[in-house]
Amino acid sequence: MADDKYFMMRSLEKALFVIETMAIKSNWTLKALNEKCSIPKGTLQRILRTLEELGYVRQLERGGAYTLTLKFHKLGKQIASQSDMGVTLNPILSALRDKVNETINLSVLSGLNMVVVHQVGSDHALQMDSVIGTSFPAYLSASGKVFLAFLPEEELRRFIKELRHSDFSITTEIINSIYKEIECIREQGIGFDFEELYKGVRCVAAPVFDDTGKIIATISCSVPTVRLDRYFSQKLLYEIPNAAAExxxxxxxPDISFSFDIDAAVGQLVE
Structure with missing residues (x-):
């Protein structure tokens, strides 16, 4: 429609144009960028200052040239890995589903939530009714707790800060409980939720890392408590971490080793 462009945000359009222009070469003086973009100098300075505050642009020295940061590379890598991740890992996820006959989810962190980016379903009539794109609070879910446990400390602190600002019911006691669980997950390499997210459903999750040792996803299995017994819990606790490691x-x-008391973990799942 002819009126479609009415909905465009011109300031955002200009900012993206500046970013695309800056990507052509490694650094730009304000004068050169101003000439190339043909954007008023004051507007251009505000765009650069905003991008600098958000970590996407840095000034090489006070009053000097500007350059894009590797934050864009990080975003590109995350987008690419999420787009291909489900296809790449589908054989592993399908094999895990065949071993446990429960729905398997591959999830990533997005803001304060975990998002399911790939799923392999079970043949049970009673199973989790979720689809790709489903999101849920990270701090309540096994997948989210695992993802938080392996975030760099600065990113974890930022998450906690945003969580407290977004929900005033999040008390210091809850934050302390999150940190306590995180410490256990870092040692054990697995995380749980015990019906915190969905009544009557318990979940086990384990981390997936990239070549730098950074967490990029979690593999999890949510099971109705009516199907959880000691034998099946032991199977989940063996197969899920193995699939995540694979x-x-x-x-x-890189090789990252974990250890946990499987009998104690089984006791937690079936108690």
Missing amino acids: ASKMFHA
Whole structure:
């Protein structure tokens, strides 16, 4: 429609044009960028200052040239990995589903939530009714707790800060509980939720790492409590971490070893 452009945000359009222009070469003086973009100098300075505050642009020295940061590379890598991740890991996820006959989810962190980016369903009539794109609070879910546990400390602190600002019911006691669980997950390499997210459903999750040792996803299995017994819980606790480790190898992740008391973990799941 002819009126479609009415809905465009001109300031955003200008900012993206500046970014695309800056990507042509490594650094730009304000004068050269101003001439290339043909954007009023004051507007251009505000765009650059905003991008600098957000970490997408840095000034090489006070009053000097501007350059894009590797934050764009990080975003591109995340987008690419998420787009291809489900296809790449589908054989591993399908094999895991065949072993446990429960729905398997591959999830990533997005803001304060985990998002399901790939799923392999079970043949049970009673199963989790979720689809690709489903999101849920990270701090309540096994997948989210695992993802948070392996975030760099600065990113974890930022998450906690945003969580408290977004929900005033998040008390210091809840934050302390999150940190306590995170410490256990870092040692054990697995995370749980015990009906915190969905009544009557418990979940086990494990991390997937990339070639730099950074967490990029979680593999999880949510099971109705009526199907959880000691034998099946033990099977989940063996197969899910193994599948996650195999997935990490697909991304050439460094060897990361964990250890946990499987009998104690089984006791937690079936109590």
